[in-house]
Amino acid sequence: MTLYARFAAHLNLALDALVLAGDLPAGLERRSVTVEPPRDATHGDLATNAAMVLAKPAGTNPRALAEKIAAELQKLDEVSAVSVAGPGFINLTLSDDTWRGELNEILGTADAYGRSSVGEGTTVNIEYVSANPTGPMHMGHCRGAVVGDALASLLEFVGHKVIREYYVNDAGGQVDVLARSAQLRYREALGETIEIPEGLYPGEYLKPIGAKLAAEYGDKFVGAPENEWLALFRKEAVAAMLVMIKDDLALLGIHHDLFSSEAELQAAGKPEQAEAWLRERGFVYDGVLEAPKGETPEDWEPVELPLFRSTQFGDDQDRPIKKSNGSWTYFGADLAYHFQKAQSADQLIDIWGADHAGTVKRIVAAVQALTGGETKFDVKLVQMVRLLRAGEPVKMSKRAGNFVTLADVVNEVGKDVVRFTMLTRKADAQMDFDFAKVVEASKDNPVFYVQYAHARVHSLHRKAAEAGIACETADLSLLDTEDLALVKLAAQFPRVVEGAAAAREPHRIAFYLYDLAGLFHAQWNAGNDRPERRYLLADQPELTCARLFLARGIGQIIRNGLALMGVEAVQEMH
DSSP states (O other), X not given: OOHHXXXXXXXXXXXXXXXXXXSSOTTOOOTTOOEEOOSSGGGOXXXXXXXXXXXXXXXXXXXXXXXXXXXXXXXXXXXXXXXXETTTEEEEEEOHHHHHHHHHHHHHHGXXXXXXXXXXXXXXXXXOOOOOSSSOOBHHXXXXXXXXXXXXXXXXXXXXXXXXXXXXXXXXXXXHHHHXXXXXXXXXXXXXXXXXXXXXXXXXXXXXXXXXXXXXXXXXXXXXXXXXXXXXXXXXXXXXXXXXXXXXXXXXXXXXXXXXXXXXXXXXXXXHHHHHHHHHTTSEEEEEOOXXXXXXXXXXXXXXXXXXXXXGGTOSSOEESBOTTSOBOHHHHHHHHHHHHHTTOSEEEEEEEGGGGGGHHHHHHHHHHHHTTOSEEEEEEEOOEEEEETTEEOOOOTTTSSSOBXXXXXXXXXHHHHHHHXXXXXXXXXXEEETTGGGOOSXXXXXXXXXXXXXXXXXXXXXXXXXTOOOSSOOGGGOOHHHHHHHHHHTTXXXXXXXXXXXXXXXXXXXXXXHHHHHHHHHHHHHHHOGGGOSOOTTOHHHHHXXXXXXXXXXXXXXXHHHHHTOOOOSSOO
């Protein structure tokens, strides 16, 4: 049990005692009662709003109730002081031994510190990346990939079962364009000089596919009509693209549990099943769309289409699930895909690019209709990343044709730098990725600053060994209030993890690690002016051991946090 959970339990027992004493009515709702760090650290270590929340339903004065709660909490051995502030906030100062005990908990729990069971084993399906299978991964896909993967790890850490899913959009017109582009490279591999017309994919990444097709089929399809080779080339090209995509994602340490094919979904009749299910419940009807707003095109004609009643769920108009030619709209296919996902998960999360913001409301409405509101569904929008080099926009990749590949970026700066940087801002905020800044050795570069803190911890133990100081055990009572400030921040890690998981915001881990690293560096640097504050004191081996244990605990928290981000903690900086 984490320190914050433990004190929440202490508070509940204190409230139970007041109920038994007749000072508080039984059965009051306590879900809004919190135990958290006070906004102002000078007020204490923990604060609770219990009196403010419960006073009104209890029919009593919040300040008076706070005094009674404070009297109960003061009885705890772990508490050195309790005070009531303002209209009824309760602040607690914990004993130094309580914080020393928490350091022991961090060291003893190690990699599991911060892990919890708040997810209660519920299954969450997270769909992320889901780029069209028409080329290699580019930096437009990178941020969503990292956010989705870090979120999946975070949810697993707090007790959810997680399905990492990639939706392969292999049923649309873009894969026909891919097949035609591959056919050009096939002819090129057979010796023909080609020109790539506008509208086809120009990237050199299609050359190996063309060569493979030429080796396998010879000149069989050189002059053949499109209907003889399109389906075959489409299948071969998509398969090759998926191998490339998986290899690119592996460079980031990303591996999905499931790749779901849109083409297979449609071939299995899933959209028809979803439509029938919705029709039975009155959520799909045949109707005519309103004319486009503004000036109506001359060729526009009212056509009866199957429409989903998305206005019933807050959308501004009902949405067609089929086109006039009988094929499924993107929304119709997407609706069926989410219907399929909901069969095997309690919660669904989609990580989308911000350019899809306009379709969020309708798909949220569809999932609500399809699951009777029983399946929780979130869409997280991720803004694009602008690539810079020393402040100047980065030129496009020749191999890709019109974008910078993820592989090029990872190969230049490394997986860990890319992953950490993608989590240094909230997902829906704009981001610049400057090749010069992300490898800069400065406090302004969070990647370096956090990794440097961990490297310092490792170097400290190495230097202690070189000085002949061996620490099998340590007397933590030698750690003073200044030392224990680090433990107080480290002890917030489980709370930060649960909050980040609940909010679906993995960037909170990066922010927290930066703050923790900052305090560690500040304490380390304090030894420059005040020698007694140094971690390594050759003439005081017992104090050195105590501070080595403290540093080891901070290193453990940094490793745990970086692991959630998919980043390896380095032992030395180069």
